[in-house]
Amino acid sequence: MRKEFPSLVAVFLLCICGCAGMANPYASEEGLVVLHYSIGQDPKGFDPVRASDTLSSGLIGQIYEPLYQYAYLKRPYTIEPCLADGMPEISEDKCLYIIRIKKGVFFQDDPCFVATNGKGRELTAEDFIYSFKRLADTKNDPEGYWIFQGYIKGIDEFYEASQSESPTDYSKEIEGLKALDRYTLRIELNKPYPRLLWVLTMPYTAAVPHEAVEYYGEEVLNHPVGTGPFRLARWDHWHRIILERNPTFREEFYPSEGTAEDREQGLLRDAGKRLPLADRVVLTIIKQEQPAWLYFLSGYLDVSGIPKDNWNTAMSSLTTLSPQMEAKRITLWRERSFSVYYVAFNMNDSLIGMKHPEVCKREIEEKRKSAEEAREKGDSKEAERLDKEADELEKELPYLPQKNEKRRKLRQAMSLAYNRPQRIEIFANGRAEPAQGPIPPGFNGYDPNFKNPYSEYDIERAKLLLAEAGYPEGIGEDGKRLELSFETTGASTTVLQSADFFRQEMRKIGIVINIVQNTWTEFQEKLRTNRAQTYALGWIADYPDPENFLQLFYGPNKSPNPNNANYENPEYDRLYEEMAALSDFDPQEAKRKYELCRKMEHIVTEDCPWIFGLTYWSYTLNHCWLKNYKPHPFAYNTYKYHSVDPELRLRLSQEWNRPTMFPAYIILGVILSLAGLFFYKLKKQSE
Amino acid sequence: MNMEPGLQNPTMETSQEQPARSLWSDALHRLKKNRLAVFSFFIILIYLIVAVLCGAGLLATNYDEQSYKIDEKGNISLNSYSPPSFKNPLGTDIQGRDVLSRVLQGSWISLRVALTMSAIYIFIAVLLGAFAGYFGGFIDDIIQWLYQTLASIPGLLMLIALTFVLGKGLTNVAVALGLVGWVGLCRLMRAEYLKHKARDYVLAAKAQGAGPFRIMFKHIFPNTFHIVIISFSLGFVHAIMGEVVLTFVGLGAKAHEPSWGRIISEARAELAREPAVWWPLLSATVAMFIVCLAFNILGDALRDSLDPKLKE
Amino acid sequence: MSAYIIRRLLYLVPTVLGVCLITFLLFNVVTTGEAIAKQRLGQHATQEQIESYLKTHGYDKPLLIRFFINLKDLLTFNFGRSEVTHQKITTMLWNGMWPSLSLMVPAFFFTLFVAISIALFTALYRNTFLDRSTVVLCIIGMSVPFLAYIILGQYILGYKLKYFPVTGYEWGLGVFKFLILPGLIYTAASLGSDVRFYRTVVLDEINQDYVRTARAKGLSPNTILFKHILKNAMIPIITRVVVALPFLYMGSLLLEDFYGIPGLGAMALNAIDGNDFAVIKAITFIGAILYVLANLAGDILYALVDPRVEFK
């Protein structure tokens, strides 16, 4: 009967362990400088060609390096060489770039370098050509191909060819990509590409050694081999990622230039020190916001955002930290986030869409033409079908302007009913502003004086417009209430609550919104196949050029490309094409570009393919022991600048985490007394 | 001392005109003595009434109405997350909607899910169980194979796969729950039919010339019906709990449907707010808890009063 | 005995085939090859790409041939790569299995131990206040939704009292502190139904004739309880345990999701989120196979515990 006692002892011991700070999630780290960050998802992998999301980019950027990078401390955002040796030489016509590459840069040691017994090989210009070719190889699902598409001479042919080749022939030359010698890269463009330098900072363009791809095959996404400051030490899926200092990292030093403000914030204390400063980066994957926030408060994470539900804990006003945070000596970074949150309408939709007569005419022509072709081929059925469609479009054509006008009014009405201030209050704790147009405040090309006529919450005007659109009080001509479906981008609480809120907003003007719940993948599929009627999304800038936002309305960029609203306006497209070729660096061109932006902005806000919703402020908190932290909206390789004071962290986090023991003792008491009763009865029975 | 048959009427003198008591009324009688069970039954009844009233749009109609508050400066803002008060006894949710009304509406949703599910799974289970148990042989082999195979597929994944076929939403979740959930009852029914098939009264019915369907559904089925009832009452709990999990996983109630699962799923973040928003979680959980408890107690009492094994 | 085992093994064949058939049907009705191709190839895929994908992945073949290919793939555990993460599914399963097992196995057996202990406890105190209140507590415990256990457990024990880490995982021995809280929650949530079940089992056995014989022999109640009754009770206990065992590998979906344990349950949830059918299919299949194997193990265990089985 004594058998049960060890287990009781075990329970007791567990409770003792509880006292000894069991809540600390980390093992000891013997004086190493370790950064503790968290990410919300398991990354998709470490293959630069698939670095399409910020999460993967942020990790790939630490291991793989592109030619250029953003200067860490400088504002406005400027580019400095990374693997390139100096800025490129650009020809007069802006179509030829000569880029020299740093000598003596080695890839990290890895078993894939069979020839050198695992020692890393030196980086050459060929590596970039190879990496760019990978980006144009369809077999890699290259999500970043769009950055070169149509620009580098010959790359489109390579892309086309890779679809049918198996395996893709990498020995085939791309006309616009040449290695003049071991360390010189020559890029030739079809047309001027003023954003090329921005693009060359993106992890898509980082150098990948062909040995790694050949050695690991598809598994290369688990075995990154880069030139960067860190290397992947361990990846426990959905649990954590450990990056370690790359011992063969080239010599790079902490920047010593900075503003007075930077100096005041201590950002220049490590000036001139060799990078990376940290020995290790531990990225814990925490899906939910709450636990991550709690870990941050307990001192187990160095940086955190502020979850909307914890706003009151963190802040006492929009700009000041709460006393509790002050007491913990937490630093607040409040910056504009270059993003727009919007509700998009599908312009192909017959209830809310818009079809420009010119576009319609073009479509008719195209249809006739392909009908002709089909007839020549002998496929009369197909031809007939196409003809029929063309006929219908032709019948439609005269009514289009009138219909477009009505539907535009409907969209404008919905934009007016969209209650931005209330959204900001309940979903963003006030840390956002109504978006006026596609370009967020503070961004290149933003006009602070521009006011979107449909961004003010005005139910009365909305109802008026709705009536003009043919839906007085939301009832259509057929006597039926207007019903629209709204596709969610996921099933998280916030997404659903926000969708439900949208439903309420539209209900106020008499429109019924049917919320369709999707997973992210399902949603993407619906976008791709044009099946979404309305949906809410956001766009985060890839690089500091307004083109990045304005391209979202460019006709040829329609689904499956990023123009998921399928907006097409020939006038807008002409303006866009002109604007896209202009550079921000040339003052003359920049001025023209600004003007064009204004015009385009005006067109989209009037046509209203999106309800321009909110633009956010980003709030970041970091603990006092984290050094050299400065948020950067575009840079993906910043961990190398960060550092911590491990002793301070250990001391403070222990201080902050003391469990309350008495409930445990009560529970223990109850359990023990029940066990006592059990043994008492057993003993009594055996007597 | 000899008695002619037809003359005697032994020992029944006390109960000449006493109304007949079937096992059912007997069980009901016993059930009535279990005060807890009667109480539970009334609680369930109240829930049902509330659910039906909500469904008919007579109760808690303001569940989807936002409410506003005016602060000292006269600004009107949404009455988001207001704690329980006289006006909103269980507080409000993020959009200022009355939690009490939403929780009441939740009972209607739960009732719908549970009824749909039960109808489907009881129908399948009884039919297949009866066939497998009564006919045996090849039919039994096939049905056993079917439910063994189904039972071996993890239930939740099966549900997910089914909801992908049927589409998301509560009705489909209920249908999927029904399509997946019949295995247990079917197994029980099969065993019961096997047992009863061998009973003499079935042989007697056969000897009277009753056909297989008459025997299966007129003779045997009433003897297994208590199992259906117990399974039905516990199935309710299953459906209510299942809705919560599936809604959490994103397959159940839609964003605007005030189901208990929806409310509980949202509660996770709300609870961690400062100050904590505990009222939606607590209201939905307590509402659910009470009805589940009532069903569990009633199911238990039903088991006790209907199980012929205990009766003998 | 060996004939018995061989027969049981042969019984597996139709079930495994059935599982293959159902998974195949589900996942071919659910998603067409084209949909998978589009997912796999990304948004920018052209029609030719999709067609070549369909060809290389065998979607152009007739359904029956595809079934056999699918069968071969499943039976050789060749699940291919995830459609979302591009990782090898076998590796994912292997990596996810350990966290799941490290959470569920101790939690499960701890629960089993506690539940059986409490069941014996109530058997000792049967028909007393203690026994009745245990039953009531069990029913109460069963009526609380699982999600409420998780949310409240995490909130109170993790956030407020700071006994355990709120979330996280660790490879190696250090993991235990992460597993206690979810483990305890699992125990708390499943204790109610478990105790009730085992209590019924023990009480059923106590009322058997052989117990009376043993008492007539003069054996002490303790010997009867721990020797005679417990060994008999093992038979239903094994049934329950065996049916539950294969689901251990899946972990508890919700527990893993809430406590950040990178096991198969969390993986399944992510797969659901990402419509990652290849992964769902693999998990479903592995789950089914494990269920089938566990049943086999259970049958063999019966034969060991219950001498009567062998001769049936």
Next chain:
Amino acid sequence: MNFLEEKDALCKKEEPLLEVVNLKTYFPIKSGVFRRTVGYLKAVDDVSFTIAAGETLGLVGESGCGKSTTARSILRLVEPTDGKIFFKGTDVRALKESQLRSLRRHMQIIFQDPYSSLNPRMTVASIVGEGLRIHEKLPWREIRERIAFLLDEVGLSPHHINRYPHEFSGGQRQRIGIARALALNPSLLICDEPVSALDVSIRAQIINLLTDLKERHNFAYLFISHDLSVVEHIADRVAVMYLGKIVEIASSTELYNHPSHPYTVSLLDAIPLPDPKRRRNVTPLKGQVPTLAHLPSGCRFHPRCERKRPICETHQPPLTEVSPSHSVLCHSPIS
């Protein structure tokens, strides 16, 4: 139904009501990996007997000897393997399922267990009236009258018509069972141990009831029992079964006064008599009853037989007639 009535007309007076010829009912024994049939459980093995109209044949034997299976095989509640069953000249085994149903109204059965033989969820009226409802398309009122009459006939009050079986005692339940069997006016009643589950005092009531009913309606009974004293009381002729075979069949007086088979002798000896003065001192039969699955070779009784000869171990004994209407299945019957 018609074919039977036609047969009825043709049926000659001397033709027995029921004739069972070489009836065999085997149950397959399955074993091994593939559950192949490795042998047969010969529950009824080559049984022949006849029952004349209005006659009572007692069938006696220990449990598991195949008595009940014989009864059920005759009604085809269990499918016989081989042999012939003639009921009023009709070959029962050749009937189709639908014809069989109408045959069954002429042959009815009373079961041993008064608890499991009545459906607990049906009222007395629907239990007793089930056959009427299936076979006679009468209005419910008439059926009710018939039921009331039947209940009266078996000694139950017609007030009980709407009660449920669990409200009755064992004896009363058995009466309900009898009423159900009587409902369709059968000419043969098979009584499968109708009194063995009843208390002593009730047993006498039921036995008397059966005797009275027989007198009144001139049924033929196949009366199955393990209790020789009850059988002696009620049967005109008695057949003794041992391990699936009838080992002795004779008229009641003949069998009890001059048992010829050693098994019959031992069976008679084994019965404790309620008379302390006649306390027997014969050695009871040795050994266990072999199971039907492992039948001994030769004469099935030889392992327990005191009179066994070498031939008994190897050869099945023939059915020998020791006197008219007295046959024995033995190599050396006791004379």
Next chain:
Amino acid sequence: MEVLLCVSDLATYFETEGKTVCAVDGVSFEIKRGETLGLVGESGCGKSVTALSIIRLIPTPPGKIVRGSVLFDGEDLLKLKESAMRRIRGNKISIIFQEPMTSLNPVFRVGHQIAEAAVLHRKISWNEAKELTVEMLARVEIPAPKERYYDYPHQMSGGMKQRAIIAMALICNPSLLIADEPTTALDVTIGAQILRLLRDLQSQLKMAILFITHDLGVVAEMAHRVAVMYAGKIVETADTLTLFERPLHPYTRALLASVPHLGKKTKRLFVIPGEVPDPLRFPSGCRFHPRCSSASDICRSRLPELRQYEDSHYVSCFNISSEAKEIPR
């Protein structure tokens, strides 16, 4: 002969759903050493409850021994502590139950279950107990006892199991054996074997037997004395011969008359009218009066005492004198 067991005014009630079932209501009898007392009665009359009350195996609750005393060897068993009672069970008093099929634990070997009692009471090792068990198995005429020791219950036939149970009951040489319908569930020929075995064993071991049965034939064969129970009461006790020759209580007489008698074929059996009373609703007064042909007013109102009628012949009836001589046969 010395009195071994003296039961006086034993009453055991069961509480179910607020109703009290007086299963045994004031039963008194005694058994002498080496003697067999037959306890006869129909089902539900309280025979088995009496037996279980003696060795205190009444499931409590719902059952409860409400009064009376059970003197065994001069010691009141009802006043013993449970642990002391355990030392008597299976040791000095053993019991055999009706259902051999379920009375053995299916998951333990038969031999082990028998030896368990020996190990417990005789304080011997398992090896010694095993030898003793094999010996005992041989004694109850189980063939190949050494092999059978390792059998599981399901491998034995009903008769064998009953023998094994007898071996278990007798392994500690009890001075009293309670046999609760030991042959009811068995076939006639096997039952006869068991009866004979019990008789033989009794003469070898000199134990007393309380033999409970509903079968008058078995009693006639086995018992030295007979007690007839009806509705929780003993209505008549006498020497076996006396009882069968000169039954006095109307119930006993009717019972004897209603049994078909082998070799004495009658046209009709004698019938006791009515049903065995429901233990929940025993009739007032003499419990047999509703079925008794000679019941008078006093029978309906008063409960008759058990009175001595002749030497060792006790009857509880008010109307003995008038009907004593004639037995309806």
